[in-house]
Amino acid sequence: MSERSIVRPDFRHSPSIDQVGAEERAARFTKRSIKKESKLQGLHLALSMIDLTTLEGKDTPGKVKQLCYKAMHPHDALEGLPTVAAVCVFPSMVGIAKKALEGSKIKVASVATAFPSGQSTRDVKLRDTKYAVAEGADEVDMVISRGKFLAGEYNFVFDEIAAIKEACGNARLKVILETGELGSLDKVRRASDIAMHAGADFIKTSTGKIQPAATMPVTLVMLEAIRDFYYETGIQIGMKPAGGISKSKAALHYLVMLNEVLGADWMTNEWFRFGASSLANDVLMQLAKEATGRYQSADYFSID
Amino acid sequence: MATTKKTATKKVAKKAAPSLKFNTAWEYAPALEGTSHVTIAPQYELFIDGKFVKPESGKYFNTINPATEANLSSIAEANAADVDKAVKAARKAYNGAWGKMSGAERAKYIFRISRMIQEKARELCVIETLDGGKPIRESRDIDIPLAANHFFYYAGWADKLDYAFPNRKPTSLGVAGQIIPWNFPLLMAAWKIAPALATGNTVVLKPAETTPLTALKLAEIIQECDLPPGVVNILTGAGATGAALVQHNDINKIAFTGSTEVGKLIQQACAGSSKKLTLELGGKAANIIFEDAPLDQAVEGIINGIFFNQGHVCCAGSRLFVQESVYKTVLRKLKDRMATLIVGNPLDKNTDIGAINSKQQLDTIHKYITIGKKEGAEMYQTDINLPRKGFYCKPTLFTDVAQSSRIAQEEIFGPVLTVQTFRTEDEVIEKANNTPYGLSAGVWTDKGSKIFNLTTKIRAGVVWANTYNKFDPTSPFGGYKESGYGREGGLQGLAGYLHI
CATH class of the missing domain: 3.40.605.10 (Aldehyde Dehydrogenase; Chain A, domain 1)
Structure with a gap:
């Protein structure tokens, strides 16, 4: 349990968000032009922030092991590359990943709580979480009960997150809001507030199973919620946009947004992650281009 | 009423007041727009x-x-x-x-x-x-x-x-x-x-x-x-x-x-x-932030209102009115946002605030900054270095400004914002209209009825609601008074x- 007093405000009073304004602000970050050394720095940072993810019914130990090798050795042809931040898998694959990543600093993240729908009982969700942690998960990515949230049962959602947090023990908890199902930025803000107050270490946009997944305006609203929470409590919360960020250029736009909303303290993989499977290769391709001056064929980058 | 419940026992040790650090982790390299495609005759x-x-x-x-x-x-x-x-x-x-x-x-x-x-x-x-x-x-x-x-x-x-x-x-x-x-x-x-x-x-x-x-x-x-x-x-x-x-x-x-x-x-x-x-x-527009406004977007509106085009805008939102109950929050957010404004070479694609148009205009702005300080208002400027050559001015806020201050009455035409607080709707309408000018105004609130009340009572040619400095050829623009x-x-x- 973290050393953190839990306060439950009236979440109906979360600040309101003007969608048009949020979209305009998000678009403005994309006007920043990231060139030369700042681009190189941004690409390295982006690579180090990736939660390399495989969340499919057809996942096997072999697939997970290959992904773990990729996590540790993104592209050995280029020197001086960071590893990714974590490998994100289903609970049944946590043990495999843990073993495969032994000796590295890469974390094992596991989705839990009846991912991706969250449509199960509290008991099942807690057991799911405890199993993942017992298998060695350093981080747990839970989903909130969107149905309960949309029905206005904020206390239910709050209590559930708090209970999962307790079940996590020392594992860090990422709370997935599944913003593509929430319907408005006001709701995104409200769900962010609930998650942070209930004990989330990270808030995360999406499962990747629902469209739209991460968008810049949604991430902006969540970053602003993190900022307000930080000013209110002094507690730093991490952010993980997930799903739909597959190009380096988009990743750099997100980093610009992070840099200008939360600033230097969040510009590390301890506080910001990209949940993505195909982003890594695009970042590697850009890094290879910066190093050699030429774009390489996609065939030079491993697909895992 | 908010229901507050404390379930954890340990209290977090009081640390220094939270603050954010900008412009240190990742500096953007210069991204200059080329000039080779441009012909300017001697x-x-x-x-x-x-x-x-x-x-x-x-x-x-x-x-x-x-x-x-x-x-x-x-x-x-x-x-x-x-x-x-x-x-x-x-x-x-x-x-x-x-x-x-x-x-x-x-x-x-x-x-x-x-x-x-x-x-x-x-x-x-x-x-x-x-x-x-x-x-x-x-x-x-x-x-x-x-x-x-x-x-x-x-x-x-x-x-x-x-x-x-x-x-x-x-x-x-x-x-x-x-x-x-x-x-x-x-x-x-x-x-x-x-x-x-x-x-x-x-x-x-x-x-x-x-x-x-x-x-x-x-x-x-x-x-x-x-x-x-x-x-x-x-x-x-x-x-x-x-x-x-x-x-x-x-x-x-x-x-x-x-x-x-x-x-x-x-x-x-x-x-x-x-x-x-x-x-x-000219103009001296009131930009009015109510406590029920979407504050993060309102802050962006304040920035666009006063720092767009170095504040050289006749409809600039140069008088900010913030409802007292959200004053501290708005000011904190505004200062954080100002910290990320990039002032410098106008040809750099990352520049937010470029050069003041002329030496003469820069002198006028400096004159008003001096007046503001003399009048006892509190000045805040972002901590940045300006280019040594050329005419530049740091984005500037004045708080503790009275309605009778000259900096709140006269058009400065630069990146200088005066901040005043208000308590009620009637009060802010009266203060917003209490100027010889009447070109534009901004209103920020989540409540539609409040928007209509204000737009009918504010004597200005353009009143923007939950946005600022929006222009379109189809929309008429012009002043009162x-x-x-x-x-x-x-x-x-x-x-x-x-x-x-």
Whole structure:
């Protein structure tokens, strides 16, 4: 349990968000032009922030092991590359990943709580979480009960997150809001507030199973919620946009947004992650281009 | 009521007050817009009767880049004789081909101008930035596209004037004398020229002396578009040139955008003449933030309201009113946002605030900053280094400002914001209206009824709700009280150039 007093405000009073304004602000970050050394720095940072993810019914130990090798050795042809931040898998694959990543600093993240729908009982969700942690998960990515949230049962959602947090023990908890199902930025803000107050270490946009997944305006609203929470409590919360960020250029736009909303303290993989499977290769391709001056064929980058 | 429940036992140790650190983790490398595609002649003449001609005055003045103080070009200075030549050419064109042309034919020319502006947009935006100091992001994304859009929009009206004002047969006025300011050089030229041409008038336009280049580029475009000679004449010069234009007897209409001080002189000069007059003058707009506003978006609106174009905007939201209950939060958010504003080389694509347009304007801004400090207001500026060469000003806030402070009453026309608090709706309406100006205002609240209450009671030509500094050719723009009269843009913008 973290050393953190839990306060439950009236979440109906979360600040309101003007969608048009949020979209305009998000678009403005994309006007920043990231060139030369700042681009190189941004690409390295982006690579180090990736939660390399495989969340499919057809996942096997072999697939997970290959992904773990990729996590540790993104592209050995280029020197001086960071590893990714974590490998994100289903609970049944946590043990495999843990073993495969032994000796590295890469974390094992596991989705839990009846991912991706969250449509199960509290008991099942807690057991799911405890199993993942017992298998060695350093981080747990839970989903909130969107149905309960949309029905206005904020206390239910709050209590559930708090209970999962307790079940996590020392594992860090990422709370997935599944913003593509929430319907408005006001709701995104409200769900962010609930998650942070209930004990989330990270808030995360999406499962990747629902469209739209991460968008810049949604991430902006969540970053602003993190900022307000930080000013209110002094507690730093991490952010993980997930799903739909597959190009380096988009990743750099997100980093610009992070840099200008939360600033230097969040510009590390301890506080910001990209949940993505195909982003890594695009970042590697850009890094290879910066190093050699030429774009390489996609065939030079491993697909895992 | 909020239900508060504490479930954990340990309390977090009190650390230093939370604060965010900006501009340290990741600095953006310079991303300069290229200038190799731009042609600026060493010397420009007057554009009269479809040709570039030497000034009768024989005089030239320099136009400089305010970001570097480097000389850009030598510009002809028109005197009364030049004005007379230009007005005669405009009259001849009005009595000749242009006056007799059908609206549908006129529209083709206007449409051609807008297309040409789009084609040359990359060159025009760089020149606008070089000559005026505004960030390339703004000239590229706002000034130039909007200028083209004004021509597009009014091209559409040229053959539909009979339907614009029901039961009227509108007719053109004749020769229009137009004087424009330095804050949006090409855009203001478009605001003036497009409706004048659509309504069948001919034009003598005088751009501001610190920013003549894009108007002269527009003259080249007009030449390339093959407009009949004399339909548009462009005379460069300073105040004396403008005065000669205003005083010329054979002008039917004066349209002026600029300071209230000069506007009053023009109104006096036009008194007793048959000249039709529209004035778009200064402002000191109230930007009002209620406690139920979407605050993060409102903060962005404050930033856009006062720091857009270095604050050189007549409708700038220069008086911020924040409801007391959210004052601290808004100020904190505003300061955090200001910390990420990049001030510097206007040609850098990452620059948010460029150079102040001229030494003279920088002095005016500094004068007001000194006055603000003397008046006892608390000043806040972001902690940044300004380029050593060129005219720059840090984004500036004044808090603890009284309604009677001069910095809250007079137009500063720079990146300087005064912040006042209020308690009730009635109070803020009274304070917002308590100014000689009435050009624009902003209202931020989640409540629709509050928006309608304020928009009906605030005496300003434009009231933005939950946004600020939004412009569109279809929307009329203009002032109340000492902010001038007449409307530009939209259907209403036609009226200033027609007998109705």
